[in-house]
Amino acid sequence: MTAFPRTATPALSVRDLSVNFGGLQAVAGVGFEAERGRITSVIGPNGAGKSTLFNLISGAIRPTGGRVTLDGADVTGRSPDRMLAGGLARSFQITNLFFELPVLENLRIAAQILETPWRAVLPLGRSRKALVKADALLERFGLTAKADALAGNLSHGEQRRLEIAVALACEPRVLLLDEPTQGMSHGDTADTGELIKSLAGDLTVLLIEHDIGLVMSLSDHVVVMAQGRKIAEGAPAAVRANPAVQAAYFGHA
Amino acid sequence: MREAVMTAVSLPRSPSRGPLNATHWLALLFLAVALVFAAVAWTTGNGFYLRLATEALIFAGLAMSVDLLLGYTGLLSLGQALYFGLGAYVSALVLRDGAPSFWLATGAALAAGALAGLVGGVIANRVKGVYFALITFGLAQVVAKAVYNTRELGASDGIIGIPQIRVTLGPLALDTADPLSFFLFVLGLTMAVYAGLAYLMDAPFGRTLAAIRANEKRVPFLGFNAWGHKLAVYVLAACVAALSGALYPMLRGFVSPELLFFHTSGNAVVTVIVGGVGTLIGPIAGSVLLTALRSVVGSWTEHHLIVVGVIFMLSVIFLRKGLVGALLPWLERRAAARARHGRRSAP
Numbered sequence: 001m002t003a004f005p006r007t008a009t010p011a012l013s014v015r016d017l018s019v020n021f022g023g024l025q026a027v028a029g030v031g032f033e034a035e036r037g038r039i040t041s042v043i044g045p046n047g048a049g050k051s052t053l054f055n056l057i058s059g060a061i062r063p064t065g066g067r068v069t070l071d072g073a074d075v076t077g078r079s080p081d082r083m084l085a086g087g088l089a090r091s092f093q094i095t096n097l098f099f100e101l102p103v104l105e106n107l108r109i110a111a112q113i114l115e116t117p118w119r120a121v122l123p124l125g126r127s128r129k130a131l132v133k134a135d136a137l138l139e140r141f142g143l144t145a146k147a148d149a150l151a152g153n154l155s156h157g158e159q160r161r162l163e164i165a166v167a168l169a170c171e172p173r174v175l176l177l178d179e180p181t182q183g184m185s186h187g188d189t190a191d192t193g194e195l196i197k198s199l200a201g202d203l204t205v206l207l208i209e210h211d212i213g214l215v216m217s218l219s220d221h222v223v224v225m226a227q228g229r230k231i232a233e234g235a236p237a238a239v240r241a242n243p244a245v246q247a248a249y250f251g252h253a
Numbered sequence: 254m255r256e257a258v259m260t261a262v263s264l265p266r267s268p269s270r271g272p273l274n275a276t277h278w279l280a281l282l283f284l285a286v287a288l289v290f291a292a293v294a295w296t297t298g299n300g301f302y303l304r305l306a307t308e309a310l311i312f313a314g315l316a317m318s319v320d321l322l323l324g325y326t327g328l329l330s331l332g333q334a335l336y337f338g339l340g341a342y343v344s345a346l347v348l349r350d351g352a353p354s355f356w357l358a359t360g361a362a363l364a365a366g367a368l369a370g371l372v373g374g375v376i377a378n379r380v381k382g383v384y385f386a387l388i389t390f391g392l393a394q395v396v397a398k399a400v401y402n403t404r405e406l407g408a409s410d411g412i413i414g415i416p417q418i419r420v421t422l423g424p425l426a427l428d429t430a431d432p433l434s435f436f437l438f439v440l441g442l443t444m445a446v447y448a449g450l451a452y453l454m455d456a457p458f459g460r461t462l463a464a465i466r467a468n469e470k471r472v473p474f475l476g477f478n479a480w481g482h483k484l485a486v487y488v489l490a491a492c493v494a495a496l497s498g499a500l501y502p503m504l505r506g507f508v509s510p511e512l513l514f515f516h517t518s519g520n521a522v523v524t525v526i527v528g529g530v531g532t533l534i535g536p537i538a539g540s541v542l543l544t545a546l547r548s549v550v551g552s553w554t555e556h557h558l559i560v561v562g563v564i565f566m567l568s569v570i571f572l573r574k575g576l577v578g579a580l581l582p583w584l585e586r587r588a589a590a591r592a593r594h595g596r597r598s599a600p
Contacts, residue, residue, distance in 0.1 A: 058474065084476035096474075098467040109464045112457050113476035120458040127457055170476055 009072040011036040011204035012088070012174050017056055017066035026052045028228040029066070034174070034221075039196065039205045041215045044225035045248065050208045051093055053225070054178050057206075058090040059083040070174060084113065089172035093179040093208070095159045099152030103143055103162060106151050107134035110169035133169055141165045157188045164195070174204045181211055193218055216240065224248070275584040279577060280447060280534045287440050295433045303432035307504050309544035310436075310443045314497025315517070316524040316536030317450060318490040323522070324531030325454050326486050327466030329386040331518050332393030335373065336366050336491040338513030340498025342400065345412045345508045355420040355429075359499045366495025367488055374487035378480060381469075390515065397513035411509030415502045429503045439500060443537065446493060451533050453489075462486055523561065527568045529577030538576055 010033035017030045027049045034040040042050050055061040057068055059080040068076045070086045078086070098106050111133035112120070119127045138144045141161045146154060151162060164180055177196065181189040193214050199205055200220075209215045215222065215236070222239040224232040226248040232239055239245055287306070294303045315337045322328040340362035347358040377388045400406050407413070417430040420438060427434035453459050465472050465479050472479040502508050511517065520543070528539020543561060550557040572579045 060474075079478075080473035081476050081478050084474065090474060092471075096468065096471045098464050098471065100467045101463065105460065109457075109460060110475045112461065115457070120461065121453065121456055123452075124456060124460075130457075166475070 008036065010034055011071060012057070012206065013067075013069045013072075014053075014057065015067040015069075017053070017063050017068065019052065019056055019061060019064050025228050027056060027063075030225065030228075030230045031066070032221075032223045032230065032233055034204050034206050036204050037201050038220040039200045039207060039218050040221045040223065041207045041209055041219040042223045042225060043209065043212070043215055044231075047227075048225040049228040050225055051178060052228075054090060054176050054206075054208060058088065058176055084170055084172070087173035088176070089167045089170050089174075090176035091163045091167040091178055091180060093182055095156075095163050097151040097159065097162060097166065099150065101151060102148050103151055103154065104134055104138060104147040106162060106166055107137050107169050110134075110166045111137075113170045133171075137165045137169060157184055160184055160188070160192070164192075168199075172203065174206065175199065176206045178208045179210060180207070181209065181214065189214060275581050276532050276534045276577065277451070278584060279532075279538075279580065280444065280451075283534060283538060284440070284444055291433060291436055291440070300432040303436045304504065305544060305548055306541070307432070307436045307439050309541045310439045310537075311497050311500045311504065312521070312524065312544065313443055313537040313540035314446060314500075315494050315521045316528065316540050317446065317533055318493040318497070319521045320525045320530065320533055320536045321450065321454075321486055321490040321493065323525060324533075325459060325466065326462045326483060327469075328483065328487070329522070330377075330389040330490070331386050331515070331522065332373075332389035332391070333490070333494050333521050334513050334515070334517035335389075335393035335396050336370060336494035337498035337501075337517060337521075338397070338400070338508075338510070339369055340366055340495030341501040341508045341512050342406065342412065342498075343495075344499035345415050345502040348415050348418060348502060349412065353416050353418040355418055355503070358418075358503075359496060362495045362499035363492055366491045366498075369495075370488040370491025371484075373491065374484045378483050378487065390518070393513060393518055394515065397510055397515075400513055401510040407509075409510060411507055411511075412502070413507040415506050415508070417506065418503060435504065439504075442500075446496070447533055447537065450493070454533070458482075458485075523565050525575075527565060527572075527575055529575030529579075529581075532575070532577045532581075535575045535577035542576070 012034040014033070015031045017027055018025065019027050030049075030053060032040070042053060044050055052061065056063045059078050059082070062077045066076070067074060070088055073086065075083060075086050075088075098109065101109075108130055111130040112127060114129045114133060115127045125131070138147055141164070143158065143162060143165070146158060151159065154162065160180060160182065164177065167175060167177070180196065181192050184192060189211060196205060196207065196218055207215070207218070219236050222233065222236050223230060224239055224242075224245050231248055232242045232245045234242070290306065291303065294306075315333060318336070319330055319333050322330045322333075343362045343365045344358040347354075347361050351357060373389070373392050376392065377385055380388060401409055417428065420427050420429065427438055429435045454462070461472070461477055461482055464475075464477075465482060469479055472482075498512065501512065524539040524543055525536045527543065528537070529535025546561065546564070547557050550560045568575060574581070
């Protein structure tokens with residue numbers, strides 16, 4: 001993997017991002033950069049504000065302060081659909097699919113955004129790019145046999161895979177994955193790790209993950225949060241050795 | 254690598270088309286039954302039943318507009334009579350005071366429906382769920398009371414004395430006064446609206462509405478503006494209701510504020526639920542059934558609403574997906590059996 005020069009604009013940059021929930025400072029002045037084509041992980045104990053950080057970046061919540069830039073363009077406070085138009089997609093910690101629709105239809109709807117808007121009122125077959133994309137994702141995520149099953153009838157592991165596939169369908173440049181391996185078996189977790197690794201390069205990945213082994217093996221860069229603040233960042237090995245991280249994250253041993 | 258996968262897939266699978274395919278067969282069946290009915294009624298010279306059936310089709314249009322919102326998008330409108338009544342009043346005024354032109358009357362009703370739908374949609378879509386239902390109810394009540402108290406619109410009497418007109422359709426022309434030709438015309442129009450809406454609901458636009466119904470919160474994260482889609486379908490539903498309403502004074506020769514009241518909105522919701530939510534053809538069949546029932550039971554007792562109410566409750570409890578919902582699994586099984594048989598006999 002050839003490194004981009006340090007001066008290149010980061011794919012995603014967060015500066016001094018903050019939000020208050022009725023006096024509670026859920027995220028306080030968090031800043032970091034996600035380098036293009038790399039995997040950046042956000043870790044921290046429960047309640048550190050990781051998912052809130054994702055909600056701020058993806059437009060689910062408006063920040064009360066700070067900046068989010070995508071490829072150098074300020075996108076702070078944009079709605080989720082406009083974030084996606086800017087090339088940023090996300091998955092959810094709690095599986096968030098169209099449970100009463102078939103698996104293929106979940107993917108096709110997610111891929112429809114690749115088509116020009118007026119194709120929305122043309123016959124379905126005219127949205128070929130979306131259909132081909134949905135088909136390719138079925139194959140890639142091993143869901144072809146389940147194409148016509150309702151998303152709500154999949155196993156937990158399959159639903160977690162579909163959750164990532166749906167986020168990928170719009171061909172984003174930046175992908176936010178919120179605990180993709182949540183509740184997965186050991187084997188599935190390893191497979192998902194391989195998958196995430198294969199995504200980087202084309203894609204800039206920002207990952208929230210509780211499996212520390214996975215984080216350490218996958219990440220190019222790790223951001224550590226505790227109580228709404230960033231307490232450390234750096235290469236995985238450096239973060240692991242950081243005493244402040246050990247105190248906050250691995251417990252006061 | 255990804256490109257290689259994409260080119261290897263030469264023919265994308267088409268996502269399964271849901272129950273719409275089978276409902277198209279039901280629509281053809283309905284059309285056939287309606288034509289047989291028209292032939293029988295015409296040969297026996299029974300204008301009363303033809304006009305009653307025409308009224309059923311007009312209210313079927315209102316029911317389809319409720320189904321667009323309830324069945325496809327998951328929005329319960331308790332005030333769809335607002336747009337139906339608006340279409341009826343605009344059409345009545347154009348026919349009485351303007352020109353006795355079918356196209357002018359329906360065009361004006363459609364324009365008014367679209368404009369009112371845009372305003373109502375912006376207001377109602379500020380809220381969700383039960384609050385959406387209450388806002389649509391409130392909007393319709395406000396307009397109904399305003400019309401009821403406006404002398405220029407005939408107040409509680411409504412507008413009477415609307416002339417019967419001649420509808421010209423290229424080389425064809427028909428009189429709204431002739432029960433058979435007006436029935437056939439409204440039947441054609443209803444089926445055309447059905448076909449157009451069924452097509453749109455199976456196109457990506459309609460499927461995005463289904464996604465909104467299934468999980469509205471996820472939709473913006475796929476790049477769609479959920480609010481914009483809900484507003485668009487609300488305006489479309491208002492237009493369909495206004496178009497149906499525009500036909501009402503052509504049939505009956507009058508309009509009354511009752512068309513705007515909750516009674517009308519509520520009936521449309523009952524029609525959709527009895528007929529089959531999210532099927533479009535179900536609401537058409539439901540409208541015919543309930544109109545017939547009201548007429549038959551109404552000839553025995555004035556308390557026909559009790560019967561309609563009981564049927565509504567029974568269908569909610571026992572036919573969760575309405576009449577059409579009960580028929581569809583059977584139709585789909587037959588279609589699947591035919592497909593299996595076809596494969597076996599293929600070389």
